[in-house]
Amino acid sequence: MEYDHKKIEAEWQKIWEKNEKLWAAEDFSKKPKQYILVEFPYPSGEGLHVGHVRSYSALDAFARKKRMEGNNVLYPIGWDAFGLPTENYAIKNGIHPREATDKNIKNYKRQIKSLGLSFDWKREIDTTDPAYYKWTQWIFLKFFEKGLAYQVEMPINWCPQCKIGLANEEAVGGVCERCGAPAEKRNVKQWLLKITAYADRLIDDLNEVDYLEKIKTQQINWIGRSYGTNVDFKIKSNSQKISVFTTRIDTIFGVTALVLAPENKILQDFKENIANWPEVENYIIASAKKSDLERTTEQKERIGVEIKGIKVINPLNQEEIAVWVADYVIATYGGGAVMMVPAHDRRDWDFAKNYSIAIKEVVGGGDISKEPYVEYGRLVNSEGFNGLDSQEAIEKITQWLADNTLGGKAVNYKLRDWIFSRQHYWGEPIPIIHCDKCGTVPVPESELPVELPYVEKYQPTGTGESPLAAIKEWVNVKCPNCQGQAKRETDTMPNWAGSSWYFLRYIDPKNNNIFADGKKLKYWLMVDLYNGGMEHTTLHLLYSRFWHKFLYDLKLVPTSEPYARRQSHGIVLAEDNQKMSKSRGNVINPDNIIETYGADSLRIYEMFMGPFDQTISWNTNGLVGCYRFLNRVWDIFHRPEKFGSTVQDAEIKINQLIKRIGEDLEAMKFNTAVAAFMEFINFWSEDAKTLSKKDSETFLKLLAPFAPHICEELWLGLDNKMSIHLETWPAYNLELLEKGDYELIIQINGKVRDKIMVSKKLERSEIEKLTMARDAVKKHISGKEIKKIIFVPNRLINIVVS
RNA sequence: GCGCCCGUGGCGAAAUUGGCAGACGCACCAGCUUUAGGAGCUGGCGCCGUAAGGCAUAGAGGUUCAAGUCCUCUCGGGCGCACCA
Numbered sequence: 001m002e003y004d005h006k007k008i009e010a011e012w013q014k015i016w017e018k019n020e021k022l023w024a025a026e027d028f029s030k031k032p033k034q035y036i037l038v039e040f041p042y043p044s045g046e047g048l049h050v051g052h053v054r055s056y057s058a059l060d061a062f063a064r065k066k067r068m069e070g071n072n073v074l075y076p077i078g079w080d081a082f083g084l085p086t087e088n089y090a091i092k093n094g095i096h097p098r099e100a101t102d103k104n105i106k107n108y109k110r111q112i113k114s115l116g117l118s119f120d121w122k123r124e125i126d127t128t129d130p131a132y133y134k135w136t137q138w139i140f141l142k143f144f145e146k147g148l149a150y151q152v153e154m155p156i157n158w159c160p161q162c163k164i165g166l167a168n169e170e171a172v173g174g175v176c177e178r179c180g181a182p183a184e185k186r187n188v189k190q191w192l193l194k195i196t197a198y199a200d201r202l203i204d205d206l207n208e209v210d211y212l213e214k215i216k217t218q219q220i221n222w223i224g225r226s227y228g229t230n231v232d233f234k235i236k237s238n239s240q241k242i243s244v245f246t247t248r249i250d251t252i253f254g255v256t257a258l259v260l261a262p263e264n265k266i267l268q269d270f271k272e273n274i275a276n277w278p279e280v281e282n283y284i285i286a287s288a289k290k291s292d293l294e295r296t297t298e299q300k301e302r303i304g305v306e307i308k309g310i311k312v313i314n315p316l317n318q319e320e321i322a323v324w325v326a327d328y329v330i331a332t333y334g335g336g337a338v339m340m341v342p343a344h345d346r347r348d349w350d351f352a353k354n355y356s357i358a359i360k361e362v363v364g365g366g367d368i369s370k371e372p373y374v375e376y377g378r379l380v381n382s383e384g385f386n387g388l389d390s391q392e393a394i395e396k397i398t399q400w401l402a403d404n405t406l407g408g409k410a411v412n413y414k415l416r417d418w419i420f421s422r423q424h425y426w427g428e429p430i431p432i433i434h435c436d437k438c439g440t441v442p443v444p445e446s447e448l449p450v451e452l453p454y455v456e457k458y459q460p461t462g463t464g465e466s467p468l469a470a471i472k473e474w475v476n477v478k479c480p481n482c483q484g485q486a487k488r489e490t491d492t493m494p495n496w497a498g499s500s501w502y503f504l505r506y507i508d509p510k511n512n513n514i515f516a517d518g519k520k521l522k523y524w525l526m527v528d529l530y531n532g533g534m535e536h537t538t539l540h541l542l543y544s545r546f547w548h549k550f551l552y553d554l555k556l557v558p559t560s561e562p563y564a565r566r567q568s569h570g571i572v573l574a575e576d577n578q579k580m581s582k583s584r585g586n587v588i589n590p591d592n593i594i595e596t597y598g599a600d601s602l603r604i605y606e607m608f609m610g611p612f613d614q615t616i617s618w619n620t621n622g623l624v625g626c627y628r629f630l631n632r633v634w635d636i637f638h639r640p641e642k643f644g645s646t647v648q649d650a651e652i653k654i655n656q657l658i659k660r661i662g663e664d665l666e667a668m669k670f671n672t673a674v675a676a677f678m679e680f681i682n683f684w685s686e687d688a689k690t691l692s693k694k695d696s697e698t699f700l701k702l703l704a705p706f707a708p709h710i711c712e713e714l715w716l717g718l719d720n721k722m723s724i725h726l727e728t729w730p731a732y733n734l735e736l737l738e739k740g741d742y743e744l745i746i747q748i749n750g751k752v753r754d755k756i757m758v759s760k761k762l763e764r765s766e767i768e769k770l771t772m773a774r775d776a777v778k779k780h781i782s783g784k785e786i787k788k789i790i791f792v793p794n795r796l797i798n799i800v801v802s
Numbered sequence: 803g804c805g806c807c808c809g810u811g812g813c814g815a816a817a818u819u820g821g822c823a824g825a826c827g828c829a830c831c832a833g834c835u836u837u838a839g840g841a842g843c844u845g846g847c848g849c850c851g852u853a854a855g856g857c858a859u860a861g862a863g864g865u866u867c868a869a870g871u872c873c874u875c876u877c878g879g880g881c882g883c884a885c886c887a
Contacts, residue, residue, distance in 0.1 A: 213806085214806065214807070214881085214882085217882085218882060221804095221805070221806090221883060222883075224883085224886065226886075226887090228887085244887085245887070247886095248887075259887090295885085302885090327885095328885050328887095329885080329887080330885070330886060334886070337887095338887050339887080340887090346803085347885055347887075348887080414886050534881080537882095538883095605827095608814090608826085610814060611815085615880085615881095616814075619813085619814070619828075621827090621828050621829075622814065624840060625827045626827080629827085671814095671815075671816085672816070672825085675815090675825065675827075676826080677826095678825095678827075679826065682826090743822085745821075745822050747867085749867075749868090750821095750867065755822075788867060789867090795821055795822095796822075798821080798867055799867090800867045
């Protein structure tokens with residue numbers, strides 16, 4: 001009989017679909033719960049990527065094993081469907097984003113179902129469904145209520161060609177993602193979420209969770225906490241001061257200038273006092289015109305302007321110091337001002353060289369005539385602090401500043417508040433109304449959701465406003481406060497919004513009264529295992545942890561962290577080692593693979609192709625190998641002569657297999673698990689190797705989470721009535737594995753000279769006797785003195801001779 | 803520049819965490835089998851050598867009875883952040 005994957009897979013998928021309870025998660029079940037989460041896909045027009053299949057198949061195997069072990073498993077799926085690609089696609093093709101999204105979801109759903117994944121479809125969610133985004137808006141209102149959502153005028157990336165505002169992630173490298181034109185800066189009123197209020201907890205609470213070390217480091221680096229000192233420089237002949245952050249207060253005596261960012265407000269405040277204001281103003285305007293790209297690529301030549309007419313005083317030695325403006329100083333970090341210590345900082349050194357600013361050594365250990373010395377060392381030229389080492393000096397000087405109310409300890413973060421406005425159509429409307437009389441008024445909860453108007457015109461307006469601004473009948477509303485004329489906020493949320501809390505909605509997807517019921521949340525949280533792409537380990541992970549912590553503070557979720565464990569999977573590249581893309585013509589469509597080889601082969605191959613967390617190239621030949629393996633499995637189960645009583649060595653083999661598959665699945669080592677199945681089939685295929693029906697069934701149970709269709713079919717062929725997926729995960733016989741024989745490696749001076757089978761029960765002395773009796777051993781030690789014998793139980797013996 | 807990770811056959815990779823290097827799969831070679839199908843079966847497959855044996859985990863050194871695994875340096879590659887004071 002032939003292995004007809006098409007027929008088998010179609011049949012079983014139909015039966016499983018009817019039997020809704022098979023993969024359903026049950027709220028409040030007495031069984032231990034297990035929440036397994038995969039990042040939900042963005043349903044693009046391209047269809048499912050084989051990279052999705054990799055993650056879903058592997059976690060499906062994990063989830064199925066957990067079910068067989070008696071857990072109440074929640075393994076859900078949904079659609080992260082708001083966002084620019086759909087909006088652009090819609091504009092280009094004249095299809096409404098709603099229709100495009102529905103069409104794409106339908107296609108994704110068909111593709112995912114054809115893989116036989118055990119998702120609980122009754123919990124399917126869609127971030128663009130008003131019943132879903134009602135709660136995204138509701139959470140936003142909570143942020144607003146607590147003062148963590150605020151509006152501010154700030155420069156955003158603006159594409160002069162597309163005439164549209166760009167999010168940072170749409171302007172990577174300073175160019176517009178769509179047309180490649182360099183992005184400019186433009187001042188627009190934006191909504192921000194105060195994620196910086198959670199910076200410390202977002203770092204510190206990483207101790208509570210099990211993420212890959214790499215992922216934790218990424219989060220920590222992104223937040224970029226650094227401890228240092230604030231120090232106030234008084235402005236000469238004025239009562240004002242300029243506050244500066246530094247991590248190297250030990251170098252304060254080496255300050256030879258103060259440098260301000262061009263955006264620093266002080267410049268505008270003091271323009272009357274600045275003698276060369278036109279020159280300074282020109283410089284400010286010029287740097288505003290530069291893109292981030294230009295500002296960062298001009299690193300080598302440091303350009304700035306000295307501000308004439310303003311001097312500041314070094315608080316430690318009362319020295320008078322010049323003030324400069326230069327755009328290598330970042331406006332949004334550390335107050336937008338830097339104390340320049342050319343002797344001990346690379347950038348300051350370059351700048352000082354350019355403008356012949358004094359270079360004064362205050363930390364010994366380097367040769368500052370050649371290059372800046374940036375290491376710690378012993379202080380010189382620092383008056384009362386001479387002779388201290390840097391670390392001690394930092395402490396003492398900071399203390400001195402604090403005592404004299406001239407500064408003190410300070411912490412700074414690279415993390416900025418999250419720009420939450422998008423001037424686009426296809427996103428959640430921000431539920432705010434602007435009233436001339438009452439100001440910024442939240443939409444009352446009872447009026448949520450604020451639905452996106454279904455209109456024909458969602459093209460950018462070109463004014464920098466969202467396309468929603470052009471829809472008068474939607475924009476003009478009554479103020480909920482005073483009933484006067486008012487206007488809706490026309491910005492929408494970024495597509496990070498819906499994905500910041502989606503894992504909570506799976507827990508209670510149909511609830512109309514709250515985003516999710518508290519008791520259910522308590523039952524299901526935390527997420528036990530969260531898997532997704534490495535590209536989401538900074539932003540998405542950080543954002544969703546932030547939202548979760550906020551909800552935790554409102555006592556709306558029971559845990560301070562959402563995800564107990566996070567694993568990431570590697571990208572699947574095309575056969576030519578390039579990213580798969582339509583334009584390169586190297587895309588592998590899972591539909592075609594399933595048609596030719598079947599879903600089970602595809603699933604097995606995606607797990608076998610390499611270590612799960614590693615980027616790997618597709619190879620159709622490798623897939624064929626997995627297809628052959630399943631054919632061999634099919635074949636052997638249809639050969640009566642392979643059944644009988646289990647031969648003795650097979651008994652150990654099957655127990656080893658149970659142990660290994662279990663361990664490999666827990667460790668996410670799917671590739672070696674598949675290899676173990678292949679090994680076992682190779683072994684069983686050998687002449688005269690027979691298995692009992694029970695042991696062959698054990699093999700099928702182990703393989704079922706990996707290749708669910710073929711195993712269900714073969715299981716039925718062995719006269720079973722119920723689904724194999726309802727079976728209990730096999731246990732192994734530890735005793736059997738621990739007793740018995742093993743192959744002892746015999747080494748002379750660390751080189752393998754012989755191998756013998758010995759019992760695990762033998763004492764060391766008996767093993768030594770057996771070893772010495774071997775011809776190969778005698779040959780290699782004759783005439784030599786035995787210095788030492790190393791014996792590693794169950795493994796090897798090493799005889800050291802002179 | 804800073805931080806993290808990684809270098810093993812022709813290729814994707816294993817290696818119980820210091821104990822047989824190359825499991826498993828691909829590709830390749832030989833044989834069998836009327837076999838047109840991304841066929842199957844058997845055997846081979848790191849390098850040198852007829853063999854015994856020797857040499858091999860990017861390179862050099864070190865620790866150890868024993869090193870792919872630990873330490874030091876060099877070379878090569880990947881990822882993240884990127885003027886963060």
